[in-house]
Amino acid sequence: MPKRRKPAGARGISEKKELLNTFLKEWGLKSTRQRDIIVTEFLKTGGHITAEDIYRKISKKHQDIGFTTVYRTLKLLVKSRLATERVFADNLTRYEPLSAEDHHDHLICLGCGSITEFENARMERLQEKIARESGFNTVAHKMELYGYCGRCGSGSRGGKKQPGTKKNAPAPQKNRNNR
Amino acid sequence: MPKRRKPAGARGISEKKELLNTFLKEWGLKSTRQRDIIVTEFLKTGGHITAEDIYRKISKKHQDIGFTTVYRTLKLLVKSRLATERVFADNLTRYEPLSAEDHHDHLICLGCGSITEFENARMERLQEKIARESGFNTVAHKMELYGYCGRCGSGSRGGKKQPGTKKNAPAPQKNRNNR
DNA sequence: GGAAATTTTGAAAATGAATTTCATTTTCCT
Protein backbone atom coordinates (compact mmCIF):
# COMPACT_ATOMS: atom_id res chain seq x y z
CA MET A 1 0.00 0.00 0.00
CA PRO A 2 2.69 2.58 0.70
CA LYS A 3 3.93 3.04 -2.78
CA ARG A 4 7.55 3.79 -3.35
CA ARG A 5 7.99 6.73 -5.68
CA LYS A 6 9.92 6.71 -8.87
CA PRO A 7 13.06 8.85 -8.59
CA ALA A 8 12.17 12.39 -9.44
CA GLY A 9 15.44 12.99 -11.27
CA ALA A 10 16.51 11.30 -14.48
CA ARG A 11 13.77 12.34 -16.88
CA GLY A 12 12.22 15.68 -17.50
CA ILE A 13 15.37 17.57 -16.68
CA SER A 14 15.27 19.71 -19.78
CA GLU A 15 11.57 20.32 -19.28
CA LYS A 16 12.28 21.57 -15.80
CA LYS A 17 15.09 23.75 -16.97
CA GLU A 18 12.62 25.23 -19.43
CA LEU A 19 10.21 25.95 -16.61
CA LEU A 20 12.93 27.67 -14.67
CA ASN A 21 13.89 29.83 -17.63
CA THR A 22 10.29 30.81 -18.09
CA PHE A 23 10.13 31.73 -14.44
CA LEU A 24 13.27 33.80 -14.71
CA LYS A 25 11.94 35.75 -17.68
CA GLU A 26 8.63 36.37 -16.01
CA TRP A 27 10.37 37.92 -13.06
CA GLY A 28 12.92 39.87 -15.04
CA LEU A 29 15.73 37.67 -13.79
CA LYS A 30 18.65 36.49 -15.83
CA SER A 31 19.85 33.18 -17.10
CA THR A 32 23.45 32.52 -16.28
CA ARG A 33 26.02 29.84 -16.79
CA GLN A 34 26.19 29.22 -13.06
CA ARG A 35 22.48 28.76 -12.65
CA ASP A 36 22.40 26.36 -15.52
CA ILE A 37 25.21 24.26 -14.11
CA ILE A 38 23.77 24.22 -10.62
CA VAL A 39 20.26 23.38 -11.71
CA THR A 40 21.47 20.65 -14.00
CA GLU A 41 23.47 19.06 -11.25
CA PHE A 42 20.61 19.38 -8.81
CA LEU A 43 18.08 17.78 -11.11
CA LYS A 44 20.50 15.08 -12.14
CA THR A 45 21.32 14.18 -8.56
CA GLY A 46 17.71 13.69 -7.65
CA GLY A 47 16.95 14.84 -4.18
CA HIS A 48 17.47 15.18 -0.46
CA ILE A 49 20.68 17.00 -1.01
CA THR A 50 22.14 19.94 0.85
CA ALA A 51 23.46 23.12 -0.70
CA GLU A 52 26.83 22.07 0.62
CA ASP A 53 26.62 18.73 -1.20
CA ILE A 54 25.84 20.32 -4.50
CA TYR A 55 28.49 22.93 -4.00
CA ARG A 56 31.06 20.23 -3.41
CA LYS A 57 30.04 18.23 -6.43
CA ILE A 58 30.05 21.21 -8.69
CA SER A 59 33.20 22.84 -7.50
CA LYS A 60 35.27 19.90 -8.62
CA LYS A 61 34.69 20.93 -12.21
CA HIS A 62 33.87 24.56 -11.70
CA GLN A 63 36.10 26.12 -9.11
CA ASP A 64 34.70 29.50 -9.99
CA ILE A 65 31.19 28.81 -8.72
CA GLY A 66 30.76 29.88 -5.14
CA PHE A 67 28.70 28.39 -2.37
CA THR A 68 26.60 31.50 -2.20
CA THR A 69 25.46 31.09 -5.73
CA VAL A 70 24.56 27.47 -5.18
CA TYR A 71 22.63 28.48 -2.12
CA ARG A 72 20.81 31.26 -3.92
CA THR A 73 20.01 29.13 -6.91
CA LEU A 74 18.48 26.49 -4.73
CA LYS A 75 16.34 29.13 -3.06
CA LEU A 76 15.34 30.29 -6.50
CA LEU A 77 14.22 26.79 -7.37
CA VAL A 78 12.11 26.77 -4.25
CA LYS A 79 10.53 30.08 -5.18
CA SER A 80 9.80 28.87 -8.66
CA ARG A 81 8.27 25.75 -7.15
CA LEU A 82 10.67 23.38 -8.83
CA ALA A 83 12.10 22.27 -5.52
CA THR A 84 11.26 22.14 -1.85
CA GLU A 85 13.27 22.48 1.28
CA ARG A 86 13.22 19.86 4.00
CA VAL A 87 14.89 19.75 7.36
CA PHE A 88 15.30 16.36 8.98
CA ALA A 89 16.64 15.44 12.38
CA ASP A 90 20.20 16.45 11.56
CA ASN A 91 19.12 20.05 11.14
CA LEU A 92 20.53 20.42 7.67
CA THR A 93 18.42 21.94 4.97
CA ARG A 94 17.97 19.56 2.09
CA TYR A 95 16.45 20.22 -1.29
CA GLU A 96 14.50 17.95 -3.52
CA PRO A 97 12.97 18.36 -6.95
CA LEU A 98 9.28 18.92 -6.76
CA SER A 99 6.77 17.98 -9.39
CA ALA A 100 3.43 19.75 -9.24
CA GLU A 101 1.00 17.73 -7.11
CA ASP A 102 3.78 15.92 -5.37
CA HIS A 103 3.13 14.87 -1.82
CA HIS A 104 5.09 12.38 0.15
CA ASP A 105 6.80 11.55 3.40
CA HIS A 106 10.13 10.07 4.37
CA LEU A 107 11.76 7.05 5.88
CA ILE A 108 15.20 7.92 7.18
CA CYS A 109 17.78 5.28 7.95
CA LEU A 110 19.78 5.98 11.07
CA GLY A 111 22.41 3.54 9.88
CA CYS A 112 23.35 4.62 6.40
CA GLY A 113 21.51 7.91 6.23
CA SER A 114 19.50 6.92 3.20
CA ILE A 115 16.23 8.70 2.70
CA THR A 116 13.35 6.87 1.10
CA GLU A 117 10.14 8.51 0.04
CA PHE A 118 6.71 7.06 0.39
CA GLU A 119 3.16 8.04 -0.23
CA ASN A 120 0.18 6.68 1.56
CA ALA A 121 -3.33 7.83 0.94
CA ARG A 122 -4.69 6.19 4.05
CA MET A 123 -2.20 8.15 6.11
CA GLU A 124 -3.22 11.39 4.46
CA ARG A 125 -6.86 10.72 5.15
CA LEU A 126 -6.16 9.82 8.73
CA GLN A 127 -4.22 13.03 9.22
CA GLU A 128 -7.06 15.05 7.84
CA LYS A 129 -9.47 13.30 10.10
CA ILE A 130 -7.39 13.87 13.20
CA ALA A 131 -6.95 17.54 12.39
CA ARG A 132 -10.62 18.02 11.66
CA GLU A 133 -11.63 16.43 14.94
CA SER A 134 -9.48 18.94 16.76
CA GLY A 135 -10.97 21.82 14.84
CA PHE A 136 -7.86 22.31 12.76
CA ASN A 137 -7.64 23.13 9.14
CA THR A 138 -4.41 21.63 7.90
CA VAL A 139 -2.35 23.23 5.22
CA ALA A 140 0.72 21.06 5.51
CA HIS A 141 2.17 18.20 7.38
CA LYS A 142 5.48 16.68 8.10
CA MET A 143 5.96 13.04 8.78
CA GLU A 144 9.25 11.25 9.15
CA LEU A 145 9.96 7.72 10.22
CA TYR A 146 13.41 7.09 11.63
CA GLY A 147 14.83 3.63 11.87
CA TYR A 148 17.03 1.12 10.11
CA CYS A 149 16.63 0.06 6.53
CA GLY A 150 16.82 -3.53 5.36
CA ARG A 151 20.53 -3.37 4.69
CA CYS A 152 21.38 -1.78 8.01
CA GLY A 153 19.48 -4.22 10.17
CA SER A 154 17.94 -3.28 13.43
CA GLY A 155 20.78 -1.73 15.33
CA SER A 156 24.52 -1.40 15.76
CA ARG A 157 25.53 -3.86 13.10
CA GLY A 158 25.99 -3.18 9.37
CA GLY A 159 25.34 -0.02 7.46
CA LYS A 160 27.59 2.55 5.94
CA LYS A 161 27.46 4.76 8.97
CA GLN A 162 27.00 7.99 7.14
CA PRO A 163 27.51 10.71 9.74
CA GLY A 164 24.59 13.02 9.12
CA THR A 165 24.20 14.70 12.46
CA LYS A 166 26.41 17.52 13.50
CA LYS A 167 27.04 15.84 16.84
CA ASN A 168 29.58 13.43 15.50
CA ALA A 169 30.65 15.01 12.26
CA PRO A 170 34.17 13.66 11.81
CA ALA A 171 35.52 15.86 9.02
CA PRO A 172 37.07 19.06 10.41
CA GLN A 173 36.88 21.27 7.35
CA LYS A 174 36.04 24.90 7.83
CA ASN A 175 34.91 27.86 5.86
CA ARG A 176 32.51 26.72 3.24
CA ASN A 177 33.07 29.87 1.21
CA ASN A 178 35.22 29.31 -1.78
CA ARG A 179 38.60 30.93 -2.33
CA MET B 1 -10.60 8.96 18.17
CA PRO B 2 -7.56 11.17 18.37
CA LYS B 3 -7.57 11.74 22.06
CA ARG B 4 -6.45 15.07 23.35
CA ARG B 5 -3.93 14.68 26.13
CA LYS B 6 -4.31 16.05 29.61
CA PRO B 7 -1.76 18.81 30.20
CA ALA B 8 1.45 17.24 31.41
CA GLY B 9 2.11 20.04 33.87
CA ALA B 10 -0.06 20.89 36.88
CA ARG B 11 0.11 17.68 38.89
CA GLY B 12 3.00 15.44 39.67
CA ILE B 13 5.44 18.28 39.77
CA SER B 14 6.91 17.32 43.07
CA GLU B 15 7.02 13.68 42.01
CA LYS B 16 9.01 14.69 38.98
CA LYS B 17 11.33 16.81 41.00
CA GLU B 18 11.89 13.76 43.18
CA LEU B 19 12.76 11.72 40.13
CA LEU B 20 15.22 14.36 39.05
CA ASN B 21 16.88 14.42 42.43
CA THR B 22 17.18 10.66 42.38
CA PHE B 23 18.75 10.90 38.97
CA LEU B 24 21.19 13.52 40.16
CA LYS B 25 22.29 11.43 43.10
CA GLU B 26 22.71 8.33 41.00
CA TRP B 27 25.07 10.16 38.73
CA GLY B 28 26.95 11.99 41.42
CA LEU B 29 25.48 15.31 40.35
CA LYS B 30 24.40 18.05 42.65
CA SER B 31 21.13 19.69 43.57
CA THR B 32 21.23 23.41 43.32
CA ARG B 33 18.98 26.34 43.86
CA GLN B 34 19.14 27.19 40.15
CA ARG B 35 18.19 23.74 39.02
CA ASP B 36 15.29 23.69 41.38
CA ILE B 37 13.97 27.01 40.17
CA ILE B 38 14.39 26.14 36.52
CA VAL B 39 12.83 22.73 36.80
CA THR B 40 9.93 24.06 38.81
CA GLU B 41 9.24 26.71 36.24
CA PHE B 42 9.58 24.26 33.41
CA LEU B 43 7.20 21.75 34.91
CA LYS B 44 4.76 24.44 35.92
CA THR B 45 4.69 25.96 32.46
CA GLY B 46 3.84 22.70 30.83
CA GLY B 47 5.54 22.22 27.54
CA HIS B 48 6.67 23.21 24.10
CA ILE B 49 8.81 25.93 25.48
CA THR B 50 12.23 27.12 24.43
CA ALA B 51 15.24 27.58 26.71
CA GLU B 52 14.98 31.25 25.87
CA ASP B 53 11.35 31.38 27.03
CA ILE B 54 12.16 29.82 30.34
CA TYR B 55 15.18 32.00 30.76
CA ARG B 56 13.08 35.10 30.23
CA LYS B 57 10.40 33.99 32.63
CA ILE B 58 12.85 33.11 35.32
CA SER B 59 15.15 36.05 35.03
CA LYS B 60 12.40 38.44 36.02
CA LYS B 61 12.64 37.13 39.56
CA HIS B 62 16.11 35.75 39.52
CA GLN B 63 18.48 38.00 37.66
CA ASP B 64 21.37 35.88 38.81
CA ILE B 65 20.39 32.80 36.82
CA GLY B 66 22.04 32.72 33.45
CA PHE B 67 20.80 31.44 30.14
CA THR B 68 23.54 28.86 30.10
CA THR B 69 22.27 27.26 33.25
CA VAL B 70 18.73 27.15 31.94
CA TYR B 71 20.01 25.56 28.78
CA ARG B 72 22.08 23.01 30.66
CA THR B 73 19.31 22.16 33.05
CA LEU B 74 16.93 21.49 30.22
CA LYS B 75 19.48 19.18 28.65
CA LEU B 76 19.79 17.47 31.98
CA LEU B 77 16.06 16.90 32.04
CA VAL B 78 16.32 15.33 28.64
CA LYS B 79 19.11 13.03 29.79
CA SER B 80 17.15 12.03 32.82
CA ARG B 81 14.17 11.34 30.57
CA LEU B 82 11.93 13.86 32.27
CA ALA B 83 11.72 15.95 29.13
CA THR B 84 12.17 15.71 25.42
CA GLU B 85 13.42 18.09 22.81
CA ARG B 86 11.37 18.92 19.74
CA VAL B 87 12.15 21.06 16.77
CA PHE B 88 9.23 22.32 14.73
CA ALA B 89 9.16 24.31 11.53
CA ASP B 90 10.57 27.44 13.12
CA ASN B 91 13.80 25.64 13.92
CA LEU B 92 13.76 26.45 17.58
CA THR B 93 14.41 23.71 20.09
CA ARG B 94 11.48 23.30 22.42
CA TYR B 95 11.24 21.20 25.52
CA GLU B 96 8.30 19.38 26.95
CA PRO B 97 7.81 17.29 30.06
CA LEU B 98 7.82 13.61 29.30
CA SER B 99 6.06 10.94 31.29
CA ALA B 100 7.34 7.42 30.80
CA GLU B 101 5.36 5.73 28.04
CA ASP B 102 4.37 9.01 26.55
CA HIS B 103 3.97 9.10 22.82
CA HIS B 104 2.24 11.75 20.83
CA ASP B 105 2.31 14.05 17.85
CA HIS B 106 1.52 17.70 17.28
CA LEU B 107 -0.91 20.05 15.63
CA ILE B 108 0.68 23.44 15.13
CA CYS B 109 -1.38 26.51 14.44
CA LEU B 110 0.17 28.82 11.88
CA GLY B 111 -2.04 31.61 13.12
CA CYS B 112 -1.48 31.82 16.84
CA GLY B 113 1.42 29.42 17.19
CA SER B 114 -0.42 27.19 19.61
CA ILE B 115 0.76 23.63 19.79
CA THR B 116 -1.74 20.89 20.52
CA GLU B 117 -0.82 17.32 21.24
CA PHE B 118 -2.66 14.28 20.05
CA GLU B 119 -2.30 10.56 20.17
CA ASN B 120 -3.71 8.16 17.69
CA ALA B 121 -3.16 4.45 17.83
CA ARG B 122 -4.36 3.91 14.32
CA MET B 123 -1.75 6.31 13.08
CA GLU B 124 0.96 4.49 14.99
CA ARG B 125 -0.07 1.21 13.54
CA LEU B 126 -0.18 2.59 10.06
CA GLN B 127 3.28 4.03 10.44
CA GLU B 128 4.62 0.69 11.57
CA LYS B 129 2.98 -1.02 8.66
CA ILE B 130 4.40 1.40 6.13
CA ALA B 131 7.87 1.07 7.55
CA ARG B 132 7.67 -2.69 7.67
CA GLU B 133 6.59 -2.90 4.07
CA SER B 134 9.66 -0.94 3.08
CA GLY B 135 11.92 -3.20 5.10
CA PHE B 136 12.44 -0.55 7.75
CA ASN B 137 12.64 -1.04 11.43
CA THR B 138 11.42 2.16 13.01
CA VAL B 139 12.79 3.48 16.24
CA ALA B 140 11.17 6.88 16.19
CA HIS B 141 8.91 9.07 14.20
CA LYS B 142 8.04 12.66 13.84
CA MET B 143 4.67 13.83 12.72
CA GLU B 144 3.42 17.37 12.67
CA LEU B 145 0.27 18.83 11.20
CA TYR B 146 0.43 22.52 10.35
CA GLY B 147 -2.70 24.53 9.84
CA TYR B 148 -5.14 26.83 11.55
CA CYS B 149 -6.87 26.09 14.77
CA GLY B 150 -10.55 26.72 15.39
CA ARG B 151 -9.99 30.19 16.76
CA CYS B 152 -7.72 31.24 13.94
CA GLY B 153 -9.99 30.14 11.15
CA SER B 154 -8.75 29.03 7.81
CA GLY B 155 -6.45 31.81 6.81
CA SER B 156 -5.57 35.45 7.16
CA ARG B 157 -8.31 36.42 9.57
CA GLY B 158 -8.29 36.14 13.37
CA GLY B 159 -5.66 34.69 15.63
CA LYS B 160 -3.10 36.21 17.87
CA LYS B 161 -0.42 36.16 15.23
CA GLN B 162 2.34 34.88 17.41
CA PRO B 163 5.47 35.24 15.32
CA GLY B 164 7.04 31.83 15.65
CA THR B 165 9.20 31.67 12.56
CA LYS B 166 12.45 33.49 12.41
CA LYS B 167 11.58 34.95 9.04
CA ASN B 168 9.40 37.64 10.49
CA ALA B 169 10.53 37.89 14.06
CA PRO B 170 9.71 41.48 14.98
CA ALA B 171 11.61 41.94 18.24
CA PRO B 172 15.20 43.03 17.62
CA GLN B 173 16.79 41.96 20.86
CA LYS B 174 20.30 40.54 20.75
CA ASN B 175 22.67 38.60 22.89
CA ARG B 176 20.82 35.97 24.80
CA ASN B 177 23.58 35.83 27.38
CA ASN B 178 22.74 37.55 30.56
CA ARG B 179 24.55 40.60 31.89
C1' DG C 1 27.26 46.52 -32.04
C1' DG C 2 27.63 49.03 -27.90
C1' DA C 3 26.37 51.50 -23.80
C1' DA C 4 23.26 51.91 -19.99
C1' DA C 5 20.43 49.60 -16.74
C1' DT C 6 19.75 45.86 -13.99
C1' DT C 7 20.81 41.57 -12.12
C1' DT C 8 24.19 38.19 -10.60
C1' DT C 9 28.19 36.73 -8.57
C1' DG C 10 31.75 35.51 -5.02
C1' DA C 11 34.11 36.59 -0.85
C1' DA C 12 33.63 37.99 3.31
C1' DA C 13 30.95 39.45 6.97
C1' DA C 14 26.82 38.97 9.70
C1' DT C 15 23.38 36.45 11.95
C1' DG C 16 21.32 33.58 15.35
C1' DA C 17 20.67 29.50 17.93
C1' DA C 18 23.22 26.10 20.14
C1' DT C 19 27.20 24.69 22.64
C1' DT C 20 31.68 25.06 24.95
C1' DT C 21 35.27 27.25 27.74
C1' DC C 22 37.14 28.84 31.83
C1' DA C 23 37.68 31.05 36.14
C1' DT C 24 34.97 31.31 40.19
C1' DT C 25 31.49 29.70 43.32
C1' DT C 26 28.70 26.19 45.39
C1' DT C 27 27.54 21.70 46.93
C1' DC C 28 28.48 17.35 48.91
C1' DC C 29 30.87 14.37 51.85
C1' DT C 30 33.48 13.22 56.00
Place this chain on the structure above:
DNA sequence: AGGAAAATGAAATTCATTTTCAAAATTTCC
Protein backbone atom coordinates in the same frame (compact mmCIF):
# COMPACT_ATOMS: atom_id res chain seq x y z
C1' DA D 1 35.42 23.10 58.64
C1' DG D 2 38.11 21.27 54.67
C1' DG D 3 38.72 19.48 50.30
C1' DA D 4 37.24 17.29 46.05
C1' DA D 5 34.06 17.52 42.49
C1' DA D 6 30.49 19.67 40.13
C1' DA D 7 27.84 23.86 38.83
C1' DT D 8 27.54 28.43 37.43
C1' DG D 9 27.64 32.67 34.46
C1' DA D 10 29.78 35.43 31.04
C1' DA D 11 31.95 35.31 27.18
C1' DA D 12 33.63 32.97 23.39
C1' DT D 13 32.96 29.55 19.81
C1' DT D 14 30.69 26.85 16.45
C1' DC D 15 28.16 26.07 12.48
C1' DA D 16 24.61 26.48 9.05
C1' DT D 17 22.39 30.02 6.98
C1' DT D 18 21.75 34.56 5.18
C1' DT D 19 23.18 39.21 3.92
C1' DT D 20 26.34 42.76 2.19
C1' DC D 21 29.00 44.96 -1.19
C1' DA D 22 31.91 45.87 -5.01
C1' DA D 23 32.99 43.80 -9.31
C1' DA D 24 31.34 41.17 -13.30
C1' DA D 25 27.85 39.46 -16.40
C1' DT D 26 23.46 39.64 -18.82
C1' DT D 27 19.73 41.91 -21.04
C1' DT D 28 17.64 45.76 -23.18
C1' DC D 29 17.35 49.56 -25.94
C1' DC D 30 19.11 52.56 -29.39
